[in-house]
Amino acid sequence: MRPAPAHETKLEQVVLQPLRRTGPGFYYLLAGLGLVFLAGVAALARQWAVGLGVTGLGRPLYWGFYITNFVFFIGFSYAGTMISAILRVTQAEWRRPITRIAEAITVIALIIGVIQIWFDMGRPDRVLFLFLYGRIESPMLWDVFCIGVYLLSSLLYLYLPLIPDLAHLRDHMLDAAAWRRRLYTFLSLGWRGGAEQRRRLEKAIGIMAIILLPMVVSVHSVAAWIFGMTMQPMWHSTILGPYFVVGAIFSGIAMLFILMSTVRSMFHLEPWIGEKQYNYLGILLLVLSAFWAYFTLSEYLTTGYGSLTDEHRVLQAVLGGEFAPEFWIMLAGNLILPFAILIRRKGRTPLGTFIASVGIVIGMWIERFLIVTPTLTRPSLGLLPAVYTPSLTEIAISFGSMALLVLSFLLFFKVFPAISIWEVEEGEAVEAVRRKARELAQGEAVRPSI
Amino acid sequence: MVHWLLNTPTVGSIFTILLCGSVLLAYYGVLRWILTAPGDPESGGETMSGDESR
Numbered sequence: 402m403r404p405a406p407a408h409e410t411k412l413e414q415v416v417l418q419p420l421r422r423t424g425p426g427f428y429y430l431l432a433g434l435g436l437v438f439l440a441g442v443a444a445l446a447r448q449w450a451v452g453l454g455v456t457g458l459g460r461p462l463y464w465g466f467y468i469t470n471f472v473f474f475i476g477f478s479y480a481g482t483m484i485s486a487i488l489r490v491t492q493a494e495w496r497r498p499i500t501r502i503a504e505a506i507t508v509i510a511l512i513i514g515v516i517q518i519w520f521d522m523g524r525p526d527r528v529l530f531l532f533l534y535g536r537i538e539s540p541m542l543w544d545v546f547c548i549g550v551y552l553l554s555s556l557l558y559l560y561l562p563l564i565p566d567l568a569h570l571r572d573h574m575l576d577a578a579a580w581r582r583r584l585y586t587f588l589s590l591g592w593r594g595g596a597e598q599r600r601r602l603e604k605a606i607g608i609m610a611i612i613l614l615p616m617v618v619s620v621h622s623v624a625a626w627i628f629g630m631t632m633q634p635m636w637h638s639t640i641l642g643p644y645f646v647v648g649a650i651f652s653g654i655a656m657l658f659i660l661m662s663t664v665r666s667m668f669h670l671e672p673w674i675g676e677k678q679y680n681y682l683g684i685l686l687l688v689l690s691a692f693w694a695y696f697t698l699s700e701y702l703t704t705g706y707g708s709l710t711d712e713h714r715v716l717q718a719v720l721g722g723e724f725a726p727e728f729w730i731m732l733a734g735n736l737i738l739p740f741a742i743l744i745r746r747k748g749r750t751p752l753g754t755f756i757a758s759v760g761i762v763i764g765m766w767i768e769r770f771l772i773v774t775p776t777l778t779r780p781s782l783g784l785l786p787a788v789y790t791p792s793l794t795e796i797a798i799s800f801g802s803m804a805l806l807v808l809s810f811l812l813f814f815k816v817f818p819a820i821s822i823w824e825v826e827e828g829e830a831v832e833a834v835r836r837k838a839r840e841l842a843q844g845e846a847v848r849p850s851i
Numbered sequence: 852m853v854h855w856l857l858n859t860p861t862v863g864s865i866f867t868i869l870l871c872g873s874v875l876l877a878y879y880g881v882l883r884w885i886l887t888a889p890g891d892p893e894s895g896g897e898t899m900s901g902d903e904s905r
Contacts, residue, residue: 534860535867546867550874557878561885590886597888605881 409573412673412825416818419668420574420581423815427667430811434804441801444794445520453523455794461780462787466795467521469770470802472645473652474514475548475624476765477806480653481507482555483617484682486610495681497828498673501821502661504559506653509809511552513802520798540626547623551616558609560588561602565823568592584816621649628772634711635704635776644696651689651735652765654682655758660810662755664819667811673820683749686757690739697768711781718775723788727767734764 409417448455458465481503488496519528535542567589574581592598625645628636638644658679665674701720704712719728738760742748748757778787856862 532864532868535863536858536860537863537866538857539863542863542867546870549867549871553871553874553878557881564885590882592886595888598885601885601888605885609881 410826412820413569413573413822415669415672416820416822417570417574419815420570420818421577427811427815431808434808434811437804438801438808441798441804444797444801448520448794448798449525453521456792457790458521461784462774462777462789464521464773464777465789466770466791466799467517469766469773470799471514471517471521472624472769472773473766474510474517474802474806475621476645476649476652476769477510477656478507478514478551478555478653479617479621479646479649480651480657481505481510482558482613483650484654484657485558486613486617489607489610490614493681494828494831495677497824498670498820499657499661499678500562500824501559501817501819502664503657504555504562505810505813506657506660507555508552508559509806509813510656511548511555513806513809515548515552517802540623540630543623544627547616547620551613551620554609554613554616558606558613561606561609562821562824563817564589564592564602565594565599566818566821568594569822570818581816618646621645633776634709634779634781635700635715635772638700638704640696640700644700647689647692647696648765648768651686651693652762654686654689655761655765658682658686658754658758659762660807662751662758663807664810664814665751668814668819670820673825679751679754680746680749683743683754683757686739686754686761687743690736690743690761694736711779714779714786715775718779719771723778724771724775727771731764731767731771734760735768738764 453459456465485496485500485503485507488500519525522528531541531545535545567585570577571582571585571589574585577585622642622645625641629638629641631637661674661678665671701716704716718724739757742753742757747753774789778789780787
C-alpha cells in the first residue's frame with residue numbers, strides 16, 4: 402500500500418485512497434458481478450446465434466423484459482442529471498459531495514438502457530437502419546435524436562467538473578501506473594486552473610445544468626410516446642409522458658441512494674456524505690412516492706371508470722388476473738414501504754433509505770413491466786390472448802445488464818474520484834467565510850454602543 | 852413538400868445526424884472556450900503543480 406502524500410488534505414487522502422489501493426474485497430465483488438455479466442453475455446451470444454425465437458417473443462407479445470429494462474434504465478439516467486442540475490441551479494450547498502455519483506449514474510445507465518433495444522431486435526445487424534432510413538414522423542426517430550443529444554450533453558456535464566480533479570490527479574498521482582498517468586494527462590487537457598479558466602468552467606457547468614433540465618424531460622416523454630402514440634389499450638394515454646417522467650425521477654433517486662450508500666461505505670466517505678444528504682433526498686423520495694401514487698391512481702381510475710372493453714380487459718389482468726401479484730408487490734415497494742420507513746425523521750438514515758430504495762427499485766421495475774407487457778397479452782385486433790413467461794435468456798440478459806451497471810459504476814470510481822474534490826473544497830471555503838461573517842455580525846450585535 | 856419531409860426514409864436520419872453533429876460541435880466549442888481562457892496558455896503545454904489547478 403502506497404502512503405498518501407503528507408501535503409494532501411483529509412478529503413484528498415480519503416477520496417484518492419481507492420484510486421491508490423485496491424483491497425481483496427473489491428476483487429471478490431468484481432468477480433461475482435463479472436460472472437453474472439458473463440452469464441448474460443453467453444445468453445446473448447446464444448440468442449444471436451439461434452435467433453430471437455429463443456425468447457419466445459413474437460406476435461402479439463413482441464416486447465417483454467428487454468423493453469421493460471430499456472424504460473427502467475433510461476429512468477435511472479434521468480435522476481442523476483436531474484438531481485445534479487436542479488441542485489446546482491438552486492445552489493444547494495449539500496449537493497457538492499453527491500453530484501459526481503449522480504452524473505456518473507446518468508451516463509452509465511443511459512448507455513446500458515440504449516443497448517437493451519439492440520437485444521430486442523430480431524435482426525441486430527439492422528440496428529444501423531435506424532440511422533439510415535429514419536422518418537421524422539416516427540417516435541422511434543425522435544427517441545434516437547433525444548437520447549443521442551442527451552448522451553452527448555450528459556457526457557459533457559460529467560466531464561466538465563472532472564477536469565480540475567483530473568489535473569490534480571495528473572500532478573499528484575506521480576507514482577501511479579503509466580496508463581493512469583497517461584489517461585489523466587490526456588483527459589485533463591492541459592488544465593492549469595487560472596482564475597479566468599475557472600470562471601469559464603463554472604459558467605459552462607451552470608449553462609449546461611440549465612440546458613439539461615428540459616432535455617431530461619424530453620427524453621423520457623419521448624420514450625413514453627413510443628407507447629402513447631399507438632392505439633393500444635392502456636398505452637394511448639395523455640398522461641403517459643408525465644407518468645414516465647415522475648417514475649423515472651423516483652426510481653433514479655432510489656438508485657442514487659443505493660449506489661451512493663455502496664460507494665460511501667466502500668470508500669469511507671461518511672464525513673462528506675451524511676445526515677443532510679440522506680434527510681433531504683429521503684424527503685424528496687417521499688414526495689415522489691406520493692406523486693407516483695397520484696399518477697397511478699389517475700391512470701387506473703380513469704381507465705376503470707371508462708369501461709372501454711379493450712382497456713378493461715388489460716386492467717382486469719393487472720388488478721385481479723395473472724399480473725395481480727406483481728401489482729401488489731409494486732404497490733408495496735413504491736408506496737407502503739417508503740412511507741413506512743421515510744415518513745419519520747428517524748427512518749431517513751443510511752440504512753432506512755437503503756432498504757426503502759431497494760423496495761422502490763424493485764417496485765419500479767415491476768411498474769415498467771406492468772406498462773409494457775399486460776397490454777400485449779390482450780391484443781385488440783382479433784388475436785387470441787397471449788401468456789407471457791420470461792425465458793431464461795431474457796432473465797440472464799436482464800441480470801447481466803444490472804451487473805454491468807454496478808460493475809461499470811465501481812470501475813469508474815476506481816479510476817476517477819467519487820467526490821468532486823475541488824467543488825467540495827470550494828464549498829468548505831464558502832462555509833468558512835459565511836461562518837466568519839456570522840461571527841462578526843454576532844460580535845457587532847453584542848458590542849455595547851458607545 | 853411537408854409530407855415528403857415527414858414521410859421519406861433517410862430524410863429524418865439526415866436531420867437527426869445534422870442536429871446531433873451541431874450539438875457535438877457546440878460542445879467542442881465550449882471546451883475550447885474554457886481551455887483557451889485569456890491568461891491561461893492553451894492546452895498541450897507544460898503542466899503546473901497541482902495546487903494551482905484548484
